[in-house]
Amino acid sequence: MSAANDPDWARALQTLRHATREDASGLAHGAGAALATARGAASSTDVALEDAPGRVLARDVRALCPVPHYASSAMDGYAVNGPGPWRLVNAEDPARDTLPSAASDLALAPGTGVVVVTGGVIPEGTTTVVRDEYALRRGDAVELAPEAPRSELAGRHVRPTGTECAAGEILLEAGAVVSPAHAAFAAVAGVDALPVRTAPRVALVLTGSEVVTEGLPGPGRVRDAFGMSLPHVVTGMGAVVGEIRRVADDAATLRDAVRAVSATHDLVVTTGGTARSRADLVRPLLERDARLLVDQLDMQPGHPAVLAAADDAAVLALPGNPLGAVVALLVLGGAFVTGFLGRPPAAPRRAVAGAEISGGRAERLVPARLEDGAWYPCRAVGSNMLRGLSAADGLLSVPRGGLHAGQPTTALPLPW
Numbered sequence: 213m214s215a216a217n218d219p220d221w222a223r224a225l226q227t228l229r230h231a232t233r234e235d236a237s238g239l240a241h242g243a244g245a246a247l248a249t250a251r252g253a254a255s256s257t258d259v260a261l262e263d264a265p266g267r268v269l270a271r272d273v274r275a276l277c278p279v280p281h282y283a284s285s286a287m288d289g290y291a292v293n294g295p296g297p298w299r300l301v302n303a304e305d306p307a308r309d310t311l312p313s314a315a316s317d318l319a320l321a322p323g324t325g326v327v328v329v330t331g332g333v334i335p336e337g338t339t340t341v342v343r344d345e346y347a348l349r350r351g352d353a354v355e356l357a358p359e360a361p362r363s364e365l366a367g368r369h370v371r372p373t374g375t376e377c378a379a380g381e382i383l384l385e386a387g388a389v390v391s392p393a394h395a396a397f398a399a400v401a402g403v404d405a406l407p408v409r410t411a412p413r414v415a416l417v418l419t420g421s422e423v424v425t426e427g428l429p430g431p432g433r434v435r436d437a438f439g440m441s442l443p444h445v446v447t448g449m450g451a452v453v454g455e456i457r458r459v460a461d462d463a464a465t466l467r468d469a470v471r472a473v474s475a476t477h478d479l480v481v482t483t484g485g486t487a488r489s490r491a492d493l494v495r496p497l498l499e500r501d502a503r504l505l506v507d508q509l510d511m512q513p514g515h516p517a518v519l520a521a522a523d524d525a526a527v528l529a530l531p532g533n534p535l536g537a538v539v540a541l542l543v544l545g546g547a548f549v550t551g552f553l554g555r556p557p558a559a560p561r562r563a564v565a566g567a568e569i570s571g572g573r574a575e576r577l578v579p580a581r582l583e584d585g586a587w588y589p590c591r592a593v594g595s596n597m598l599r600g601l602s603a604a605d606g607l608l609s610v611p612r613g614g615l616h617a618g619q620p621t622t623a624l625p626l627p628w
């Protein structure tokens with residue numbers, strides 16, 4: 213972060229003041245995407261298939277060979293040419309017969325056959341595979357057993373090349389979260405590594421001279437509620453936590469800390485100091501040294517949050533009240549991370565209120581429990597409280613007019 217306050221990477225982004233949650237999270241998503249674009253090659257990396265599940269694909273992935281890559285037998289038996297009987301051309305070498313590759317260099321003339329195992333190569337000239345149960349064999353002579361259905365001669369038990377996909381076909385699309393099945397499919401298509409998006413690195417700068425990190429706090433002191441929780445929230449959103457610094461309420465110390473971590477991270481998350489009193493130092497720092505993107509939201513709690521673009525990184529200033537901080541982190545930080553990873557914005561989750569819930573001056577996000585398909589507000593959901601969040605399954609969106617029992621709305625999932 214420097215004194216320049218119009219960073220290149222954020223030039224196409226607007227500034228929203230008192231934004232709705234939807235508009236603010238849309239802009240935060242755009243900011244994440246813009247910063248990842250500015251990072252260029254550093255925004256993706258190749259990882260071994262074993263390490264790919266859970267990561268987001270940076271590019272489409274194409275098959276390097278057809279799948280299956282050779283025509284193979286679906287049964288143990290005999291690959292044969294014609295209606296039979298057949299003379300086996302590889303009968304002298306029982307050890308070799310059991311190798312799937314045994315017949316790969318053979319071509320069958322009419323009236324001949326080879327022993328094949330399941331998954332074994334089907335030689336050229338094969339018209340069908342006769343499974344062991346339907347074959348009578350004496351020495352190198354094989355014929356169809358009398359009880360065998362005639363259909364056994366009709367090109368049975370052969371898995372042709374390329375039935376799942378052709379070479380060059382797109383197997384996996386950019387933006388997908390790699391699943392174990394994706395990684396396995398890529399492997400059988402000859403792929404050794406997958407291009408995945410680099411997760412954003414997030415630094416935490418926790419402010420507040422009144423904050424203590426252990427023991428019983430005296431009056432006017434508060435136990436830190438962030439050091440043990442926010443790193444896990446950040447990880448749950450799909451980002452990587454880097455440095456965590458604590459700073460006292462001193463403007464120069466705060467500025468130096470934010471500058472230092474913004475040089476080595478993609479997102480700097482600060483806590484506290486977002487209000488407008490003389491004691492609140494984060495807002496004046498961002499107003500001077502960065503460009504504000506989201507300047508407060510029409511949302512309760514968390515309304516004083518600020519998202520800003522500094523030269524090297526984005527900065528998300530969370531309010532000091534513990535519930536307000538988590539809500540703002542989920543709404544703005546979650547959208548930023550999703551955008552940085554090249555994922556579409558999360559779709560709203562439909563929810564139904566189980567009870568009457570009063571509205572507020574703006575949209576409320578209320579810690580709530582899901583019971584029998586309906587959402588009920590938790591107790592103790594003030595922005596300075598944690599009891600409600602501790603018991604919640606998600607955050608229920610309550611519009612200004614409030615909700616009545618049975619009324620549809622949406623809920624935000626919690627990343628834990």
Ligand SMILES: Nc1nc2c(c(=O)[nH]1)N[C@H]1C(S)=C(S)[C@@H](COP(=O)(O)OP(=O)(O)OC[C@H]3O[C@@H](n4cnc5c(N)ncnc54)[C@H](O)[C@@H]3O)O[C@H]1N2
Pocket residue numbers: 418419420422423434435436437438439483484485486487488492514515516530531532533534536595
């Ligand atoms: N005149 C006004 N006062 C306040 C307003 C307002 O609009 N006008 N908004 C209120 C709301 S809402 C919030 S949220 C807070 C925002 O305050 P800040 O972001 O400046 O946060 P602080 O003042 O530094 O702290 C608020 C509160 O949170 C406690 N805190 C801070 N850090 C921690 C921590 N690590 N663990 C636990 N608790 C923490 C801090 O001690 C304060 O009690 O402003 C309201 N006021």
Ligand code: MOO
Pocket residue numbers: 512513514515516531533535536537595596
């Ligand atoms: O926005 Mo504040 O977070 O209500 O407490």
